[in-house]
Amino acid sequence: MKLQMVGCSHHNASVAIRERLAFSEDQIRDGLEQLRVQFPFTEVAILSTCNRVEIYTFSDDAGACPSHHDVVSFLANFHNVDEAEIFDELCQRTGEEVVRHLFTVAASLDSMVVGEPQILSQVKQAYDQARAADSAGPLTHAAFQAAMRVAKRVTTETAIHEKRVSVPSVAVSDVSRQLFERFDDKNVLVIGAGEMGRETLVYLRDLSVGQIHVVNRNTQRAESLAREFSGQAHAWDQLDQLLMAADMVVSTTGATEPIVTLGRYEKIASARAGRQQLILDLAIPRDFHPDIERFDDVYLYSVDDLQQACEANRQARQREWPKAEAIIEDESVRFMTELHHRATGPTIARLKQRADELKEEELSRLLAKLENLDDRSREEIQRSFHRLVNKILHPPLESLRGDAEGGAPHGLLHALKRLFQLED
Secondary structure (H helix, E strand, C coil): CEEEEEEEECCCCCHHHHHHHCCCHHHHHHHHHHHHHHCCCCEEEEEECCCEEEEEEEECCHHHCCCHHHHHHHHHHHHCCCHHHHHHHCEEEECHHHHHHHHHHHCCCCCCCCCCCHHHHHHHHHHHHHHHCCCCCHHHHHHHHHHHHHHHHHHHHCCCCCCCCCHHHHHHHHHHHHHCCCCCCCEEEEECCCHHHHHHHHHHHHCCCCEEEEECCCHHHHHHHHHHCCCEEECHHHHHHHHHHCCEEEECCCCCCCCECHHHHHHHHHHHCCCCEEEEECCCCCCECHHHHHCCCEEEECCHHHHHHHHHHHHHCHHHHHHHHHHHHHHHHHHHHHHHHHHHHHHHHHHHHHHHHHHHHHHHHHHHHCCCCCHHHHHHHHHHHHHHHHHHHHHHHHHHHHHHHHCCCHHHHHHHHHHCCCCC
C-alpha cells in the first residue's frame, strides 16, 4: 500500500511557481484522466487553489503508484514547464504524513489565513472531481471523508474558526485600512463574480463603501452580484474606464494570463493623473502584471503580499492550535489504524477459517473412531481442540495486530500469507 502527496503551497513555493502549476476545472478533469490512463491501478485527486497545488495518489500496490519523479514529470509536461524549474519547489509526503497533512489542510490550519472557511469546500470539490472522473476509490473515499469529519471536529471543538477570516477579508478589512481612513467616499471596482468576488463584496459592504462596481466576462453574473450588494454591473469592455475611475480595485478572476498588462495600464495611469489607487490582486494566476507596482501612485498587492497580515491572524489563533493539532493527531492515528486493520482483516479471517476447517476435519475423524464416547467427553474433546487452535493462532495474530497499530503490517502480513498458504 502507498499513500502519497506531491505538491507545493505558499509555504515553499512563490506565487510565480504556483500560478504556472495551477489547474482550472477543465484542466483537473484532463489531468485526472491522464493520470488514470498512465497509472490505472492508482487512485488520484488533485487539489488546486490560490495557495496550493497538490496531487494525492493512493494504491493498494505500492509498485503501481507513481513515484515522486513521475508526478513532477506529469506536472511539467501538463503545464509545459521545465522539470528542473519546479522539482525543488515540490515536496513529497508519504504514509501517515499524507493523512495528517490532508487533515491539517481541510481543517484550515495550513492556510495562509488560518481558519478561513473556503479551503474545506475546495477539498470537497477536489474529492467530487476525483469521483466524477472515476479516479477515486476506497482509499480516496476513506481519506477525504475522514478529512471532512476532522475539519468539522476542529470547527466545533475549538475556537480556531471564530470570527472567520479569509484572504478577501484580510485584503479588504486590514490592508485597505492602511491606505484609506474612510470608505464612504470611495469608488471600488470588483473584477470577477465568482465565490471570492462575492466574499469580497460582503466585506466591502461592511465598510460602507460609497460606490461599488462589478465587472465580469459574464454580464448576467455581474448583474446578479451587483444587485445583491447594491452595486452597479458593467460589461467587460468597460474595464479600462472603470479602472480609470476606481480608488480601489479587487480582482478575483480565473483568467490564465494577466488581464491587465503593463502596456494597458500605462494608458490607464495616464488618465488617472496621479490619483492614488489600491489594487488587491487576489487571483492565481495574477490578473495584474506585477510591474504595475512601479507606478508611484499605485499600491499593488498580490496574494503573497498578504503574508504579514495573515501571520497576525495566525498568531491571534495560536492559543487554539494545541487543541486542533491534538484532534488531527488523534484522527490520523485512528485512520491509519483502521486502514491497516482493513488491510489485515481479510487475511485474519482466512487464517481463522482455514484453522477451523482443519480442526473440524480432525475432530470428525477422531470422533468417528471413538464411537462409545458419552456426550460430556465428546464436548470436552471439542473444547480442547478449540482451545488448542486459539492458542496456536494467538501469537501470530497478536503480532499482526501490533504491527498494524504501529503502521507497518505488510511484511508480516505477506509472511503469514506464504507460511499458511493464504495467498489471494
